[in-house]
Amino acid sequence: YGFAGGSDLYFSDATNISRTLDIAVAGVAGGIRFDIPWYYVQNQQATFNWTIVDTIVAQANSRNLFVLGSIVSSPPWAAATNSGSPWVRPRSATEYADFCAAVATRYRGQIDAYEIWNEPNGTLFFSPSVDPVFYTSMVKAAYPKIKAVDPSVTVLARYSGLGDDSIG
Numbered sequence: 001y002g003f004a005g006g007s008d009l010y011f012s013d014a015t016n017i018s019r020t021l022d023i024a025v026a027g028v029a030g031g032i033r034f035d036i037p038w039y040y041v042q043n044q045q046a047t048f049n050w051t052i053v054d055t056i057v058a059q060a061n062s063r064n065l066f067v068l069g070s071i072v073s074s075p076p077w078a079a080a081t082n083s084g085s086p087w088v089r090p091r092s093a094t095e096y097a098d099f100c101a102a103v104a105t106r107y108r109g110q111i112d113a114y115e116i117w118n119e120p121n122g123t124l125f126f127s128p129s130v131d132p133v134f135y136t137s138m139v140k141a142a143y144p145k146i147k148a149v150d151p152s153v154t155v156l157a158r159y160s161g162l163g164d165d166s167i168g
Contacts, residue, residue: 004034010034017056031068033070043075044077057069057107066113067111067113068114069111071096071142074086079091080127083128087124093137100146101142101149104149
């Protein structure tokens with residue numbers, strides 16, 4: 001069994017992260033899935049803020065949880081549109097893959113699996129429009145960069161259907 005913390009954990013403090021993971025473990029969770037939001041980790045092109053991700057990963061590891069990080073959201077400088085929303089797909093699969101490599105480098109041996117984006121088949125999280133061809137280019141760019149850094153890690157891609165199933 002696993003626990004999906006999504007962005008809730010990312011926007012928590014260390015005390016709440018600890019409490020949440022304790023509850024997950026007490027409820028027999030063997031793993032956790034949470035968002036690693038590029039938008040917040042690298043909001044400025046040359047600056048990284050790993051603080052919250054470091055805390056989540058360290059606390060999950062201290063509880064021997066399987067860790068799945070979903071690498072999501074584009075910072076303004078790398079977004080396909082300038083809407084200001086973090087839920088915009090990247091303008092470049094290569095830039096996204098570079099961030100994925102930075103994540104894999106930092107958390108080598110600490111994160112068990114990575115998910116390439118969250119719900120890329122819906123405009124809610126992959127604005128401005130669903131684009132299976134572009135999503136495929138993201139997977140093809142990110143997979144080898146992640147595996148080059150950490151060959152033992154699992155890389156997941158998911159795309160259910162061609163329609164926008166995030167509405168309604």
